[in-house]
Amino acid sequence: MLPSCPFCHISVPSAELERHANNHFVEDELESDMELAMQIALAPPSPELMDETTNDRDQYAARSERSPGQHDSDFNHNLPNSRKVDDQETSLLIGSQIKSPFYNVQGGLMALIRRCLELENGNAITIVSGHVDHYQSNESEDIGWGCGWRNIQMLSSHLLGQRPDARDAMFGGSGFVPDILSLQRWLEVAWKRGFDTYGFDSFGQKIYGSKKWIGTTECATILRSFGLRARIVDFDSMTSKQPLNHRNPGCKLAGKQSHGPMDKFLQRTMNEDSQVGPSACDKHLPEKDCHHQGKNQGKIYGPQVLVDWVWKYFACEFDSRLDASKSVLISEKTPLYLQHDGHSRTIVGIQMQKGKCASDHHYSLLVLDPAHRTAALERSLADNNGWQKLIKRGTHTLKKPQYQLCYVDPGIAHGVEMEQLKIIDSILVEL
Structure with a gap:
């Protein structure tokens, strides 16, 4: 006999009971x-x-x-x-809350990525995150609008798998990554607790069941509500007079209405009064003497600034070990939620192909894209054939005028710091 819903008493298959009740x-x-x-x-x-x-x-x-x-x-x-x-x-x-279904790669997708990287020929050093599960957009559920939620799931899978303190704090200690509907509920709870009050109002104080676009701001809001030190970094060419509205890609917001994940820096950029404690991000900002010199004095332009920041983010924990013989290193850093106009992905590492001198080094971001099929990624990696086109992104592919990253510093916030985390601010890096 099928179990019945406790609310409407309709008989429902057991596999669907929780989702039915949640509705x-x-x-x-x-x-x-x-x-x-x-x-x-x-x-x-x-x-x-x-x-x-x-x-x-x-x-x-x-x-x-x-x-x-x-x-x-x-x-x-x-x-x-x-x-x-x-x-x-x-x-x-x-x-x-319901555990999100996902395609589980035997042995882990990151293990396959590391194996393929180790098999590559060339004078390269690669740094990758530890465990990360790939969450693909589902044609019947979130195609066209769900990439932001999928990146939250990928970042959450890393935190749950790599950090016991985060596992205890996140999602009520459930130990699993919730589905999109459950994540939407967690975002509403975070708003009601006072995190990102502007977002709470701009979404009409409700997001459960909607297909509205979200971005790194909402990711940071959910994670901060659990006490996680989620940080946001904005990269902007400063050529765009109006900020990006991530909730309606392709549309620009006007002036003072701008509080999206790539435009809040116009009013809240690295304000020392609102900065929440010392951030690990400070160590990854481009050096002033490298990035603010004259045109002919070695200034690094455009997307190279973003790539340079990502390299420093992953490489800073290794120091001299980068010169060791090991070509693939596993970082304890969290993956990076990468947002730009129209789409978002998760950066799980970076590769540096060495040249004759530092100026000749070439970098490739390693990304997991929610738009890709996990099974296709697994086959390509298992066969060591064509996976580079799916995962590697060179500097030349970064053509957007604005990008934003979200990452998570170590530790769990309490007390006064928890109250400070309610204000979602960001650090601006000029492209």
């Missing part, structure tokens, strides 16, 4: 159903309620045993009544 959250009757739903979320685990595609029974039981509000003690601190977060609402989300 009721958009209805006006949420408050009246809350008490019953909470009892279900806190009940002992039942095989019928398990997501059959995940087999994460231990994770389900662990989050079922958490007491209401255990992860919500700071949610209502200094918030106006109109933005109070219901502890039951958040606990319900923790218990009902």
